[in-house]
Amino acid sequence: xxxxxxxxxxxxxxxxxxxxxxxxxxxxxxxxxxxxxxxxxxxxxxxxxxxxxxxxxxxxxxxxxxxxxxxxxxxxx
Amino acid sequence: xxxxxxxxxxxxxxxxxxxxxxxxxxxxxxxxxxxxxxxxxxxxxxxxxxxxxxxxxxxxxxxxxxxxxxxxxxxxx
Amino acid sequence: xxxxxxxxxxxxxxxxxxxxxxxxxxxxxxxxxxxxxxxxxxxxxxxxxxxxxxxxxxxxxxxxxxxxxxxxxxxxx
Amino acid sequence: xxxxxxxxxxxxxxxxxxxxxxxxxxxxxxxxxxxxxxxxxxxxxxxxxxxxxxxxxxxxxxxxxxxxxxxxxxxxx
Amino acid sequence: xxxxxxxxxxxxxxxxxxxxxxxxxxxxxxxxxxxxxxxxxxxxxxxxxxxxxxxxxxxxxxxxxxxxxxxxxxxxx
Amino acid sequence: xxxxxxxxxxxxxxxxxxxxxxxxxxxxxxxxxxxxxxxxxxxxxxxxxxxxxxxxxxxxxxxxxxxxxxxxxxxxx
Numbered sequence: 537x538x539x540x541x542x543x544x545x546x547x548x549x550x551x552x553x554x555x556x557x558x559x560x561x562x563x564x565x566x567x568x569x570x571x572x573x574x575x576x577x578x579x580x581x582x583x584x585x586x587x588x589x590x591x592x593x594x595x596x597x598x599x600x601x602x603x604x605x606x607x608x609x610x611x612x613x
Numbered sequence: 614x615x616x617x618x619x620x621x622x623x624x625x626x627x628x629x630x631x632x633x634x635x636x637x638x639x640x641x642x643x644x645x646x647x648x649x650x651x652x653x654x655x656x657x658x659x660x661x662x663x664x665x666x667x668x669x670x671x672x673x674x675x676x677x678x679x680x681x682x683x684x685x686x687x688x689x690x
Numbered sequence: 691x692x693x694x695x696x697x698x699x700x701x702x703x704x705x706x707x708x709x710x711x712x713x714x715x716x717x718x719x720x721x722x723x724x725x726x727x728x729x730x731x732x733x734x735x736x737x738x739x740x741x742x743x744x745x746x747x748x749x750x751x752x753x754x755x756x757x758x759x760x761x762x763x764x765x766x767x
Numbered sequence: 768x769x770x771x772x773x774x775x776x777x778x779x780x781x782x783x784x785x786x787x788x789x790x791x792x793x794x795x796x797x798x799x800x801x802x803x804x805x806x807x808x809x810x811x812x813x814x815x816x817x818x819x820x821x822x823x824x825x826x827x828x829x830x831x832x833x834x835x836x837x838x839x840x841x842x843x844x
Numbered sequence: 845x846x847x848x849x850x851x852x853x854x855x856x857x858x859x860x861x862x863x864x865x866x867x868x869x870x871x872x873x874x875x876x877x878x879x880x881x882x883x884x885x886x887x888x889x890x891x892x893x894x895x896x897x898x899x900x901x902x903x904x905x906x907x908x909x910x911x912x913x914x915x916x917x918x919x920x921x
Numbered sequence: 922x923x924x925x926x927x928x929x930x931x932x933x934x935x936x937x938x939x940x941x942x943x944x945x946x947x948x949x950x951x952x953x954x955x956x957x958x959x960x961x962x963x964x965x966x967x968x969x970x971x972x973x974x975x976x977x978x979x980x981x982x983x984x985x986x987x988x989x990x991x992x993x994x995x996x997x998x
Contacts, residue, residue: 563669592871596905597673605685608913640746682762717823751827759839794977828981836993900948904982916990
């Protein structure tokens with residue numbers, strides 16, 4: 537059975553950042569499962585500076601978690 | 614006696630994420646115990662981009678806690 | 691002399707969550723000590739989705755602290 | 768020379784919470800040093816549910832720091 | 845193949861802060877990839893105190909992550 | 922060559938708090954480099970309770986980082 541989140545471990549910081557973006561979007565899908573409703577709202581945030589900053593805050597919170605999980609990719613640096 | 618939160622430990626990251634969603638909803642139930650009142654408010658946030666992003670922020674905060682509790686599921690990766 | 695917060699240690703995660711809710715309310719009492727004023731404001735947040743989500747965020751922050759204090763109740767799992 | 772913040776160490780969790788409240792207020796004093804201006808704004812937040820919740824969030828963030836500094840007062844529990 | 849984020853490790857705290865600013869901006873680019881749309885919104889936040897403070901919050905969150913990754917540059921102090 | 926942030930290490934908690942205030946202001950300068958524009962916005966936040974609380978939240982986040990960097994000044998207590 538497939539899972540959308542098999543692990544928090546990534547090869548690089550950039551992949552970790554991409555995963556943080558994904559994690560921030562999943563909560564929105566779980567709260568509003570209707571894809572059309574989400575699509576209708578897209579201009580509300582994609583054209584709104586405050587909403588974009590708020591999205592950026594959620595990503596930052598998830599990136600902190602993923603960075604800790606990966607021990608900050610210190611071995612890769 | 615049953616408890617809604619027996620443990621923070623989950624088998625997988627995805628189950629941990631689901632638990633984070635659950636934790637974010639419980640605080641709302643404890644503050645507004647009336648189920649009908651909560652139902653009336655549903656369109657206020659399910660159709661509102663700002664509210665959905667704010668929910669996503671709460672989930673991210675709980676997911677950080679649960680991820681630490683599970684040692685980031687490192688053994689499972 | 692009694693204290694409202696003798697310890698952050700709880701027996702279970704659920705008790706820890708209840709303590710997080712309590713901690714989130716105390717700051718409001720300390721900033722607005724007048725019980726009647728707080729009562730007047732109750733509809734402002736109990737019927738408002740944005741306010742309920744914001745309360746949920748404060749609870750999440752306190753729950754992170756309490757979970758760390760209890761070593762995530764790992765021994766109980 | 769006196770200091771308003773000689774240490775983050777407190778005897779009890781409750782004293783730690785009081786210190787968190789103090790820390791949350793100092794930033795406001797440093798940004799708006801005029802005591803009369805602050806007094807004029809008091810009704811803006813003491814009678815406003817959203818502002819009280821936001822204050823509570825700041826206190827929660829400082830309480831996390833102070834709790835970690837005190838090793839969660841585990842020896843006192 | 846180039847990456848925009850090869851490592852979280854920096855030589856100094858100041859470089860770490862600059863990286864935090866960069867990380868806060870990337871999430872916005874990923875959510876709104878249209879450079880012209882982002883440019884149109886610039887006055888919305890560059891001239892708005894609330895938006896600037898919100899940006900500052902995102903930077904603070906990323907700076908916490910980067911500081912931990914660099915062990916707070918303790919060896920450099 | 923001078924740097925505005927040579928280290929996160931401070932002698933006392935109070936100096937750490939002052940550094941947190943400084944860090945919260947730098948992000949605003951980097952996003953809005955025009956000093957006159959920032960000066961025009963000053964009344965927008967210095968006279969606005971919500972903005973002052975938001976500034977206080979940013980300071981709290983930076984203070985958490987600086988406190989960890991300094992091992993909570995435990996040796997000084």
